[in-house]
Amino acid sequence: MTGRIFSVVGGMFLLTVCSKGDNSQVQAAPPAAEPAPASATAPPTAGGTISGKIKFTGTAPRNPAIDMSEEATCKAKYPTTPTEENVVAGPANALANVFVYVSAGVPAGQTFTAPTTPVVLDQNGCRYHPHVFGVMVGQPVEIRNSDAVLHNIKAVAKKNRPFNVSQPSAGMKTTRTFTAPEVMVNLQCNVHGWMHAWVGVRPDPFYAVSGPDGSFSITGLPPGTYTIEAWHEKFGTQTATVTIAGTESKTANLTFAAH
Amino acid sequence: MTRRALALAILLLPAPGSLLLSQDTTAGKTVYVKWCAGCHGDQGAGDGFAAKHMIPPPRDFTGAIYQIRSTASGNLPTDADLMRSLDEGLHGTAMPGWRNALSERERRDVLAYLKTFSTFFADTTLRPQALEFGGEPSGGTGDEALKVGRQFYDSIGCRKCHGDLGRGDGPSSPTLKDDAGHPIFAADLHQNWVFNGGGSAVDIYHRLRTGLDGTPMPSFSDLLEQKFLTETELWRVAQYVRSLSPENPPVVRDVIRAPLIERALPRAPDDSAWTSVDAYWFPLVGQVVRKTRWFAPAVTGVWVKAVHTTDSLALQVTWDDRSESPDTAWLDHVGRVFAALEQDEGATDPPALWPDQIAVQFPVTIPTGMERPYFLMGSSSAPVYQWRWTSTARTTAVAGLARGLERFDPVSNGGVGAQAVYDHGQWRVVFTRALASPDTATQLPFRTGRAIPVALFAWDGSNGEHGTRMAVSTWYFLALDEPVPASVFISPVIAMALTLGLGLLVVWRAQQKTSFRRQQ
Numbered sequence: 061m062t063g064r065i066f067s068v069v070g071g072m073f074l075l076t077v078c079s080k081g082d083n084s085q086v087q088a089a090p091p092a093a094e095p096a097p098a099s100a101t102a103p104p105t106a107g108g109t110i111s112g113k114i115k116f117t118g119t120a121p122r123n124p125a126i127d128m129s130e131e132a133t134c135k136a137k138y139p140t141t142p143t144e145e146n147v148v149a150g151p152a153n154a155l156a157n158v159f160v161y162v163s164a165g166v167p168a169g170q171t172f173t174a175p176t177t178p179v180v181l182d183q184n185g186c187r188y189h190p191h192v193f194g195v196m197v198g199q200p201v202e203i204r205n206s207d208a209v210l211h212n213i214k215a216v217a218k219k220n221r222p223f224n225v226s227q228p229s230a231g232m233k234t235t236r237t238f239t240a241p242e243v244m245v246n247l248q249c250n251v252h253g254w255m256h257a258w259v260g261v262r263p264d265p266f267y268a269v270s271g272p273d274g275s276f277s278i279t280g281l282p283p284g285t286y287t288i289e290a291w292h293e294k295f296g297t298q299t300a301t302v303t304i305a306g307t308e309s310k311t312a313n314l315t316f317a318a319h
Numbered sequence: 320m321t322r323r324a325l326a327l328a329i330l331l332l333p334a335p336g337s338l339l340l341s342q343d344t345t346a347g348k349t350v351y352v353k354w355c356a357g358c359h360g361d362q363g364a365g366d367g368f369a370a371k372h373m374i375p376p377p378r379d380f381t382g383a384i385y386q387i388r389s390t391a392s393g394n395l396p397t398d399a400d401l402m403r404s405l406d407e408g409l410h411g412t413a414m415p416g417w418r419n420a421l422s423e424r425e426r427r428d429v430l431a432y433l434k435t436f437s438t439f440f441a442d443t444t445l446r447p448q449a450l451e452f453g454g455e456p457s458g459g460t461g462d463e464a465l466k467v468g469r470q471f472y473d474s475i476g477c478r479k480c481h482g483d484l485g486r487g488d489g490p491s492s493p494t495l496k497d498d499a500g501h502p503i504f505a506a507d508l509h510q511n512w513v514f515n516g517g518g519s520a521v522d523i524y525h526r527l528r529t530g531l532d533g534t535p536m537p538s539f540s541d542l543l544e545q546k547f548l549t550e551t552e553l554w555r556v557a558q559y560v561r562s563l564s565p566e567n568p569p570v571v572r573d574v575i576r577a578p579l580i581e582r583a584l585p586r587a588p589d590d591s592a593w594t595s596v597d598a599y600w601f602p603l604v605g606q607v608v609r610k611t612r613w614f615a616p617a618v619t620g621v622w623v624k625a626v627h628t629t630d631s632l633a634l635q636v637t638w639d640d641r642s643e644s645p646d647t648a649w650l651d652h653v654g655r656v657f658a659a660l661e662q663d664e665g666a667t668d669p670p671a672l673w674p675d676q677i678a679v680q681f682p683v684t685i686p687t688g689m690e691r692p693y694f695l696m697g698s699s700s701a702p703v704y705q706w707r708w709t710s711t712a713r714t715t716a717v718a719g720l721a722r723g724l725e726r727f728d729p730v731s732n733g734g735v736g737a738q739a740v741y742d743h744g745q746w747r748v749v750f751t752r753a754l755a756s757p758d759t760a761t762q763l764p765f766r767t768g769r770a771i772p773v774a775l776f777a778w779d780g781s782n783g784e785h786g787t788r789m790a791v792s793t794w795y796f797l798a799l800d801e802p803v804p805a806s807v808f809i810s811p812v813i814a815m816a817l818t819l820g821l822g823l824l825v826v827w828r829a830q831q832k833t834s835f836r837r838q839q
Contacts, residue, residue: 224393
């Protein structure tokens with residue numbers, strides 16, 4: 061079971077790498093073939109780095125199988141019954157889809173320019189790709205529909221204005237921006253109750269999402285002492301404090317408890 | 320001087336689309352505390368003491384997320400939008416209209432006050448602006464327009480939630496939640512009189528454009544920008560949806576007229592004989608008299624038709640129900656309903672699979688005076704006669720005596736037949752019985768020409784309804800038309816024949832006289 065998840069996630073990663081910079085190919089690709097969220101924000105080059113691995117203890121809960129019988133076109137995109145992606149575990153209890161960000165330590169008043177390159181969220185095979193991603197305040201999020209079925213995209217937010225728009229056919233695109241930092245905004249499709257994505261909206265570029273092997277890397281940090289917070293949709297949050305001097309790299313491994 | 324006065328006058332004029340200058344939040348708070356806080360809560364979080372008895376729940380003002388707007392999805396409502404909901408209320412919810420209960424001044428003030436619950440309204444970058452809707456294209460009730468509307472109803476996926484025939488029974492309907500996780504029904508598009516944003520084609524078009532923020536209903540405005548469909552085509556969808564409801568909201572009439580028919584009793588729900596029979600609408604409300612009370616009935620009304628032959632009665636009860644219970648797909652919905660409502664103490668049964676049910680109630684004997692048995696299933700001393708049908712035993716109905724909500728004693732020789740059809744979000748059930756009573760001590764004989772008290776009860780099992788958790792009506796009447804005696808038809812014929820005969824006689828006599836004179 062774990063092996064299968066890993067192979068799917070691994071495949072996802074490979075496809076991501078291969079499809080970088082060529083979006084025309086991406087749309088025709090099978091599910092899970094979208095640019096990784098971290099790549100959408102150009103990471104600052106100079107400065108220190110915090111990297112590490114996210115793990116969990118205990119047994120990961122089983123991801124529920126998705127009954128896609130109502131949506132034949134989505135169902136046809138999977139060789140076996142697809143599951144939800146609530147807990148995506150890698151080998152040795154590595155935990156993917158964790159949003160890691162600097163929650164404190166960035167000097168107040170320091171502003172960062174949001175990239176104009178959009179973060180792409182694709183609906184393919186009646187699932188969201190990526191499942192968890194980050195975006196800067198003011199940075200566009202381009203929502204695409206690669207399924208020939210009706211999706212509605214609803215953002216459930218508190219600090220941002222919500223929205224709920226429909227995309228009844230393949231090839232449709234909607235671009236939205238968020239105006240305030242918020243961890244996390246929930247994106248959901250009400251036509252397909254299993255479809256959830258999570259977006260962390262940040263005022264700075266200091267965030268990352270853990271990969272299939274649980275690793276993450278936040279770069280370009282000026283010297284200082286930072287609190288980093290890791291958020292997982294089922295396991296809650298974990299924090300660590302890291303001090304960076306000069307352009308050094310520091311490691312911060314975080315461990316969640318499965319419950 | 321004149322110029323200064325003019326400048327002052329301009330300053331005092333309210334800005335277009337805004338009522339702000341004439342609003343007083345302090346006075347608004349007084350109104351709010353008195354009239355609104357009971358449901359919406361002291362801090363506007365939608366958590367007043369009455370909130371746990373309502374589905375849908377009262378608006379939480381702190382998020383500034385409003386369903387009924389003229390603005391794009393995610394945008395704040397205009398003051399005019401808020402004022403409309405305040406004035407007219409929100410049909411199908413517990414929110415009444417306040418136009419006649421509060422003065423205009425009070426309504427403006429309370430509107431200003433409720434906006435203070437959210438910081439979004441203070442954000443000047445979020446000034447709400449109404450969308451350009453354009454006018455309704457004509458010909459919207461014609462066959463061609465409705466065909467186009469139906470085509471786009473399918474292609475933009477309305478059926479996913481609202482169902483193929485629009486009764487709110489689409490494949491996604493059991494999973495629907497609002498932003499707070501409360502259960503929410505896809506609207507039954509055949510009941511436009513309970514659409515919370517209004518039931519006209521214009522209202523429906525506006526909801527398609529703006530979406531209902533906070534609910535699963537999205538905005539379809541992007542489709543116009545992306546040329547997926549034209550404004551006219553989206554209007555046709557609105558006009559098609561409008562066409563599913565009757566032209567006017569149903570009027571409640573006290574007496575169901577059961578005509579005498581010359582053919583066989585229509586025992587099947589879809590027997591063609593039913594099409595020519597008048598339908599009567601009976602609104603139902605939650606049972607909130609006895610514990611366990613029920614504040615969120617799913618069945619808000621039933622249509623009743625009745626006919627009789629010389630020896631039997633048939634009663635057709637039709638109601639919209641999103642689920643053919645018991646249905647495991649709806650179990651989570653039941654859990655959400657129970658979680659959203661404050662349960663009476665001791666009523667902690669977990670969600671389970673219950674059937675749909677309907678009960679028709681009569682007195683045991685026709686009361687001679689004005690007094691009828693207690694409408695809520697009688698009492699131990701004065702029982703009522705009932706027919707009960709459940710979706711798990713569709714082709715039978717149980718007749719018996721109810722002695723209050725807790726006690727129902729079936730009778731052995733009930734003689735009540737039933738047939739049922741579930742079709743696209745609608746139950747149609749026909750009860751039949753002989754007019755003569757199998758046992759006059761317990762079962763009412765049906766006689767023509769008199770008002771027979773009748774009441775109805777409904778349960779939607781997939782909404783958690785069972786036992787005392789049900790929808791109830793008050794007493795109405797059923798009247799079986801009397802057979803018309805043959806003399807009614809024969810007398811005019813005799814009268815006509817006599818008149819004609821007499822006339823002919825007079826003419827003949829006159830002619831006789833004339834010819835006699837000529838001969839002379």
